[in-house]
Amino acid sequence: MTIPLSTKKTKILYVITKSNFGGAQKYVYDLARSLPRDQFEIMVALGGEGVLAEKLADAHVPTVYIPSLQRDVNPLKDFTTLIALWKLFRKERPDVIHLNSAKASGLGALAGRLVLVKKIVFTAHGWAFNEDRSPLSRFLITILSWVTVLSAHKTIAVSDAVKNDTIKWPFVKDKITTIRNGISSPQFTTCDDSRCDIASIINVAFPDNAFIIGTVAELHKNKGLTYTLNAFAQLAPKNPHIFYVIFGEGEERANLQAIIKEHGLEQRVFLLGFVKNAVQYMPGLDCLILPSVKEGLPYVLLEAGLAYRPVIATAVGGIPEIIEDTQTGLLVPPKNITALAGAIFWMLSNPAERAVLGKKLNEKITNFFTLEQMVDKTVALYHKK
Numbered sequence: 001m002t003i004p005l006s007t008k009k010t011k012i013l014y015v016i017t018k019s020n021f022g023g024a025q026k027y028v029y030d031l032a033r034s035l036p037r038d039q040f041e042i043m044v045a046l047g048g049e050g051v052l053a054e055k056l057a058d059a060h061v062p063t064v065y066i067p068s069l070q071r072d073v074n075p076l077k078d079f080t081t082l083i084a085l086w087k088l089f090r091k092e093r094p095d096v097i098h099l100n101s102a103k104a105s106g107l108g109a110l111a112g113r114l115v116l117v118k119k120i121v122f123t124a125h126g127w128a129f130n131e132d133r134s135p136l137s138r139f140l141i142t143i144l145s146w147v148t149v150l151s152a153h154k155t156i157a158v159s160d161a162v163k164n165d166t167i168k169w170p171f172v173k174d175k176i177t178t179i180r181n182g183i184s185s186p187q188f189t190t191c192d193d194s195r196c197d198i199a200s201i202i203n204v205a206f207p208d209n210a211f212i213i214g215t216v217a218e219l220h221k222n223k224g225l226t227y228t229l230n231a232f233a234q235l236a237p238k239n240p241h242i243f244y245v246i247f248g249e250g251e252e253r254a255n256l257q258a259i260i261k262e263h264g265l266e267q268r269v270f271l272l273g274f275v276k277n278a279v280q281y282m283p284g285l286d287c288l289i290l291p292s293v294k295e296g297l298p299y300v301l302l303e304a305g306l307a308y309r310p311v312i313a314t315a316v317g318g319i320p321e322i323i324e325d326t327q328t329g330l331l332v333p334p335k336n337i338t339a340l341a342g343a344i345f346w347m348l349s350n351p352a353e354r355a356v357l358g359k360k361l362n363e364k365i366t367n368f369f370t371l372e373q374m375v376d377k378t379v380a381l382y383h384k385k
Contacts, residue, residue: 159318194284
C-alpha cells in the first residue's frame, strides 16, 4: 500500500441509505473499520439506526443519522435529504465522499458536486434496472444510474458483470473500475454446535441423517426464494430427512409463509427471521443455496467458501465470478425450479463430491477475495489523481 507523503489525514465520508446489514452495509463497515487510522479520518452518514449503526459504534466509527434518507421514492423527503447532505458536506469538508446504494448515491453525488468535494466515489453493488420492473421503470432507473456515474469522479463496480452492464453508456468508460468484494474470516461455530443452535432456534430436533439446506438473505423478491421453496416441495415427499432453513427478514415473509403452508412444509422449512451473526451457523449446513434473480457480488458466497460449504447459486450478476459450475459449486439458471431441484438432489446424493466443491471454493476465496485486497485497491483509488 502506498503511503502519501503528506502527514495530513485524508477525510473519508461514507454515505449509505439503509442501516440493516446486507451486502452494501457490510462493505461500508469493512472499509470503515479497516482503513489505516494513521492515514484516514472516517465518518459514515446513514439513513437508519439498525445493525450497521450499532456495529460502527462498537468499532468507534463516528456516524451521522439522516432521518429522511430512505429507499422508497418520496419527493419531499428526498429533497430534505439532499439539503441535509449538502449541509453535512459543507460542515465536514471531506476529501472523499464514498457513496453506496442508489438513493444515497444519486443525492450524494449531486450534493457533492454542489459543495465541490474533491473526489466523489460511487460503488455500484448492482443495478436496480436488472430487477423485475416495467420497461418504463427500468429505462428511467437506467438514466438515473448513468447520471450518478457521470456525477461521480470514480465508480467502483463490485464485479465485472456490474461493470459490463454499463458498456453502452456514453462518457463513462474511463470512470468505472472493478474492485471485487473481499472478506476476512468470520467466527464460525463447529458443525455440531451450529446444528444444535439452529435446532434450538426453530425448536425442532433434527434426525441424525438430516440434510440441511440453508439460505442467508433478506426476504426480498430479488433473492428468488419462492423458486427454491417450490423446488424443495418437489423433493420433500420422497426425501423426509431434508430440511431448509432461511436466515433473514423482509417484505416477502408473508408470501413465503403462504407457499410453505400451501405445500404442507411447516415442519420442514423454517423462516428464522433476523439472526445476529447468522454466518456463524454456516458450518451446520450441508449446502448453501442462493437462488437470486439479481446480484452484484454476494458476500454470503464468500462466507460459505470460508466455511467450506458447497454452494448452489444462480448464474446472475457477479455470481459466476465466484462459482464456476461443477468446480467451486453448482450454477443453475435463474427462476428455474426444475434445475434447482436437480442441483439439490445432486448435493444430497453426492457427499464426497460436494465436500470437494466446498474445499475448492475455500481455496478460491482465500486466494482471490480477501479483505486486504479490497482495501488496498480502494485506498489506491482514493489517492489516484
